[in-house]
Amino acid sequence: xxxxxxxxxxxxxxxxxxxxxxxxxxIYGHTRARRxxxxxxxxxxxxxxxxxxxxxxxxxxxxxxxxSPSTPRETIATWRAPTDILLRTPGSELLGTMPALGASVLDxxxxxxxxxGT
Amino acid sequence: xxxxxxxxxxxxxxxxxxxxxxxxxxRNRDDAEEVLQTVYLSVLDGRARYDARSSFRTWLFGxxxxxxxxxxxxxxxxxxxxxxxxxxxxxxxxASPDAGIEFESRRDGMQHALARLASRQREVLELVFYHxxxxxxxxxxxxxxxxxxxxxYARGKARLAAMLNNSRDL
Numbered sequence: 020x021x022x023x024x025x026x027x028x029x030x031x032x033x034x035x036x037x038x039x040x041x042x043x044x045x046i047y048g049h050t051r052a053r054r055x056x057x058x059x060x061x062x063x064x065x066x067x068x069x070x071x072x073x074x075x076x077x078x079x080x081x082x083x084x085x086x087s088p089s090t091p092r093e094t095i096a097t098w099r100a101p102t103d104i105l106l107r108t109p110g111s112e113l114l115g116t117m118p119a120l121g122a123s124v125l126d127x128x129x130x131x132x133x134x135x136g137t
Numbered sequence: 138x139x140x141x142x143x144x145x146x147x148x149x150x151x152x153x154x155x156x157x158x159x160x161x162x163x164r165n166r167d168d169a170e171e172v173l174q175t176v177y178l179s180v181l182d183g184r185a186r187y188d189a190r191s192s193f194r195t196w197l198f199g200x201x202x203x204x205x206x207x208x209x210x211x212x213x214x215x216x217x218x219x220x221x222x223x224x225x226x227x228x229x230x231x232a233s234p235d236a237g238i239e240f241e242s243r244r245d246g247m248q249h250a251l252a253r254l255a256s257r258q259r260e261v262l263e264l265v266f267y268h269x270x271x272x273x274x275x276x277x278x279x280x281x282x283x284x285x286x287x288x289x290y291a292r293g294k295a296r297l298a299a300m301l302n303n304s305r306d307l
Contacts, residue, residue, distance in 0.1 A: 025297060028247045029266035036156045041170060043151040047144070049170075050177040
């Protein structure tokens with residue numbers, strides 16, 4: 020079989036395809052329909068996003084209003100960590116004061132007859 | 138190129154595009170139409186952009202080929218998932234996406250012979266003999282080098298001739 024015969028066979032195939040081919044208008048019409056149906060759903064997610072954002076901001080505003088404190092808020096300067104209590108050790112009072120000359124550090128915590136009178 | 142000009146160009150090459158889409162879809166008319174719609178949509182939406190490095194038809198053939206391959210993969214995956222859900226067969230038992238083409242159309246000796254060729258050989262022969270492209274243009278459509286396209290062309294032509302001769306002898 021030579022090249023011309025192959026060419027002839029392909030030409031037959033091409034002719035049979037041309038007979039079966041849909042018109043351009045038909046394909047183009049479907050394409051345009053797909054294009055418009057694709058464009059429509061794009062609006063929907065935007066609307067949903069806007070709605071969700073509006074609801075979220077409304078809930079946030081309501082929540083911040085209802086939880087507004089009647090008592091003044093604690094400032095950062097006065098705030099203490101809840102675990103500060105763990106730092107208190109027995110005898111920390113002795114270490115936190117400056118002893119005076121002629122006096123004992125124990126005087127402050129032990130009541131003796133001499134310091135009772137003072 | 139504006140929408141009107143694009144539409145005019147598409148209309149001009151439409152019959153050729155349909156023939157090529159048929160070749161890429163195993164001569165299944167429904168699949169070919171689906172692929173053409175997808176391609177026209179991507180061209181009109183600007184997702185596939187003509188860069189004027191080749192002729193409009195050659196470029197469009199490349200887009201059609203890619204879209205058809207993508208559709209085949211999707212269809213194959215869909216089939217795989219459905220069959221897995223049904224629990225009927227193991228994935229290994231499924232044919233590959235390209236192999237599906239070979240069983241699509243067996244109407245006459247030529248189509249049967251074409252379906253039995255390797256996909257690259259079939260593509261280059263369709264492009265050269267059916268669409269009158271040069272081997273170089275066919276290589277551009279297929280996204281392969283010129284040397285590779287020439288090899289596929291020569292081997293495909295010899296194999297096709299042998300198959301057609303055999304079918305004639307029978």
